[in-house]
Amino acid sequence: MTVALHDKGLFSWSEWAQALSTEVGKPDAAADGHDYYEHWLAALERLLASKGLAAKPDVDAMAEAWERAAHATPHGKPILLENDPEFESAP
Amino acid sequence: MSHDHDHDNELDPFAARVRALETILTRKGLIDPAAIDVIVDTYETKIGPRNGARVVAKAWNDPAYADWLKRDATAAIESLSYTGRQGEHMQAVFNTEGTHNLVVCTLCSCYPWSVLGLPPVWYKAPPYRSRAVIDPRGVLDEFGLTLPAETKIRVWDSTAELRYLVVPLRPRGTDGWSEEQLADLVSRDAMIGTAQARQPA
Numbered sequence: 001m002t003v004a005l006h007d008k009g010l011f012s013w014s015e016w017a018q019a020l021s022t023e024v025g026k027p028d029a030a031a032d033g034h035d036y037y038e039h040w041l042a043a044l045e046r047l048l049a050s051k052g053l054a055a056k057p058d059v060d061a062m063a064e065a066w067e068r069a070a071h072a073t074p075h076g077k078p079i080l081l082e083n084d085p086e087f088e089s090a091p
Numbered sequence: 092m093s094h095d096h097d098h099d100n101e102l103d104p105f106a107a108r109v110r111a112l113e114t115i116l117t118r119k120g121l122i123d124p125a126a127i128d129v130i131v132d133t134y135e136t137k138i139g140p141r142n143g144a145r146v147v148a149k150a151w152n153d154p155a156y157a158d159w160l161k162r163d164a165t166a167a168i169e170s171l172s173y174t175g176r177q178g179e180h181m182q183a184v185f186n187t188e189g190t191h192n193l194v195v196c197t198l199c200s201c202y203p204w205s206v207l208g209l210p211p212v213w214y215k216a217p218p219y220r221s222r223a224v225i226d227p228r229g230v231l232d233e234f235g236l237t238l239p240a241e242t243k244i245r246v247w248d249s250t251a252e253l254r255y256l257v258v259p260l261r262p263r264g265t266d267g268w269s270e271e272q273l274a275d276l277v278s279r280d281a282m283i284g285t286a287q288a289r290q291p292a
Contacts, residue, residue, distance in 0.1 A: 001109075001112065001116070001122060001127055002129050003111060003130050004120065004122045004123070004126050004130055005116070007126075008121060008122070010121065013179065013238070013251050014252065016251070017198070017199055017201060017250070017251035018201045018251075019200035020200075021199040024199050024200075024217075025197075025198065025199075029217065030217075031217050031218065032216060032217070032218070033212070033215055033216030033218075034218050036200075036215050036216070038105060041092045041105060041108060041109060044112065045108070045112065048112070048116075053116065053119070053121060054112060054115045054116060058115055059108060059111050059112060059115065060111075060117055062110075062111035062112075062114055063104065063107040063108045063110070063111035063174060064107075065111075066102055066106075066107040066110045066111055066114075067101075067102050067104075067107045070100040070101055070102040070107070071100065071101070073100045075100060079099075079100050079102065081110075081114060085179075
């Protein structure tokens with residue numbers, strides 16, 4: 001996803017490297033690196049929010065919708081956002 | 092998170108946030124999920140250390156190419172159709188009898204994707220990123236590579252703009268080998284600098 005966004009010219013790779021190294025270099029980063037992908041996600045979220053492409057409240061709400069959708073999906077079936085009981089189709 | 096009964100699916104918060112981002116960006120027309128699948132497939136199956144191994148083998152067999160690789164690695168590598176997505180520049184660093192090269196990214200995990208594919212987990216982990224600079228000899232020891240005390244170790248710190256490819260020493264006893272045979276001796280780790288080229292069997 002990060003590479004696809006970069007291909008679209010939404011940020012430069014230097015901006016991305018800066019965002020990622022800020023997250024990875026935080027003092028609470030795990031010594032064994034197991035939280036690397038959490039830092040990756042945090043860096044991407046922060047960068048997208050700063051560019052006005054995906055605001056944090058929108059991401060929070062959408063993530064909750066996905067979790068509700070997962071709960072409402074029978075085991076073994078693909079989780080679809082439409083399964084969210086509060087689902088409203090995209091504007 | 093509560094569980095109503097055993098048959099619920101559950102997304103952990105990480106997976107839910109990744110899906111949320113993907114949904115928001117797709118709805119805005121900023122990304123195409125199909126394009127992401129292509130990118131993932133490319134890096135998982137098509138691009139890998141075989142690319143870099145071909146660069147190294149060509150340099151071993153062709154002095155003019157080796158010279159070009161030394162002067163302008165970006166162009167020399169592009170001539171084999173291995174192009175960096177991020178427009179980053181490449182520098183090839185050649186091991187010699189007296190000097191061994193080791194590549195790290197102390198800030199995050201910059202890596203020469205176009206020639207080596209996806210980075211190994213240890214490359215992204217803090218112990219390697221910090222210790223490769225402080226104690227490169229100790230790190231190499233842990234990789235099973237013990238260098239003579241008189242061999243100098245140069246550590247190259249990658250950035251978003253500049254990535255490094257180590258050209259290991261050509262193993263003895265490989266005179267007359269084809270590039271294809273030689274490429275089989277070049278491992279991913281040898282091109283990061285945590286190993287040497289394999290010896291011919």
